[in-house]
Amino acid sequence: MSRASLAKHPDEVTRMFDEAAGRYDRTNTLLSCGQDRLWRARTRAALALQPGERCLDVACGTGVSTAELARSGATVTGIDRSPGMVARGAARSLDLRVGDALRLPFGTAAFDAVTIMFGLRNVVDPGAALREMARVTRPGGRLVVCEFSHPTWAPFRTLYLRYLMGGLPRIADRISSNPDAYTYLSDTIRAWHDQPSLASLIQQAGWTRVSWRNLTGGIVALHRAVAPAQGSGPPGEGPRQEPYTAPQEPRTAPRPHTAPRREPAV
Ligand SMILES: C[S@@+](CC[C@H](N)C(=O)[O-])C[C@H]1O[C@@H](n2cnc3c(N)ncnc32)[C@H](O)[C@@H]1O
Numbered sequence: 405m406s407r408a409s410l411a412k413h414p415d416e417v418t419r420m421f422d423e424a425a426g427r428y429d430r431t432n433t434l435l436s437c438g439q440d441r442l443w444r445a446r447t448r449a450a451l452a453l454q455p456g457e458r459c460l461d462v463a464c465g466t467g468v469s470t471a472e473l474a475r476s477g478a479t480v481t482g483i484d485r486s487p488g489m490v491a492r493g494a495a496r497s498l499d500l501r502v503g504d505a506l507r508l509p510f511g512t513a514a515f516d517a518v519t520i521m522f523g524l525r526n527v528v529d530p531g532a533a534l535r536e537m538a539r540v541t542r543p544g545g546r547l548v549v550c551e552f553s554h555p556t557w558a559p560f561r562t563l564y565l566r567y568l569m570g571g572l573p574r575i576a577d578r579i580s581s582n583p584d585a586y587t588y589l590s591d592t593i594r595a596w597h598d599q600p601s602l603a604s605l606i607q608q609a610g611w612t613r614v615s616w617r618n619l620t621g622g623i624v625a626l627h628r629a630v631a632p633a634q635g636s637g638p639p640g641e642g643p644r645q646e647p648y649t650a651p652q653e654p655r656t657a658p659r660p661h662t663a664p665r666r667e668p669a670v
Pocket of ligand 1: 414417418421444462463464465466467468469483484485486489503504505506520521522523526527528
């Protein structure tokens with residue numbers, strides 16, 4: 405794929421990831437100055453996985469996110485549309501499969517928790533993927549979406565945008581096996597939902613108790629939600645931002661907030 409075709413065609417996106425698979429993990433860690441590892445660890449903590457629980461890692465890529473989740477002791481399955489990315493993860497001895505987020509090959513309510521890390525932005529119909537993820541999650545099961553977002557402090561946002569549009573593509577030119585994929589990365593990050601807008605999308609897909617917190621000043625946001633109980637009514641309170649305080653999520657459900665607290669759109 406040449407410059408970001410933001411009207412994503414699934415086969416072109418898959419081909420791009422097939423071509424980037426060779427140096428994908430290393431390139432990401434270099435471009436994010438090692439922050440990608442922290443972001444995946446925070447996702448695992450936010451999911452609060454317990455040993456023996458079943459977790460689905462959608463858009464698992466080379467399995468780097470699946471491996472992080474497996475550290476919890478949960479039984480984790482990864483699925484990705486790119487055969488090249490999945491093949492690259494073969495050495496990891498994980499349950500990685502080739503498949504589409506829009507047609508997950510799993511039964512209804514098959515998982516206790518489901519996550520997608522840096523994948524939702526690449527799916528051609530994110531709303532449909534979120535609905536499909538809700539289908540395979542048991543009532544009361546958890547969702548965490550880890551995705552690039554929009555820094556909330558204007559001076560930091562300006563610096564970050566400079567890096568996204570200038571520094572990052574130049575570095576990727578030198579180290580990636582498919583530099584175009586990183587132009588696509590910059591363009592899709594800039595075009596992606598801000599935090600409140602993604603929270604609304606998740607809620608519209610049928611998830612309840614939607615909340616989010618920012619990581620690294622909002623470069624990344626973690627959106628959490630809960631699959632509705634069977635026969636439950638409308639979702640109730642709107643999405644809210646949470647203060648980020650503890651690295652480990654409590655096992656119990658978060659306390660309900662009376663008034664939604666949202667940050668301004670960026
Ligand atoms: C940036 S990688 C993320 C990989 C991994 N989760 C991580 O944390 O590094 C995005 C992945 O989304 C996958 N993807 C895009 N569209 C998809 C779809 N419809 N179904 C499944 N995977 C998809 C791509 O093949 C790619 O491997």
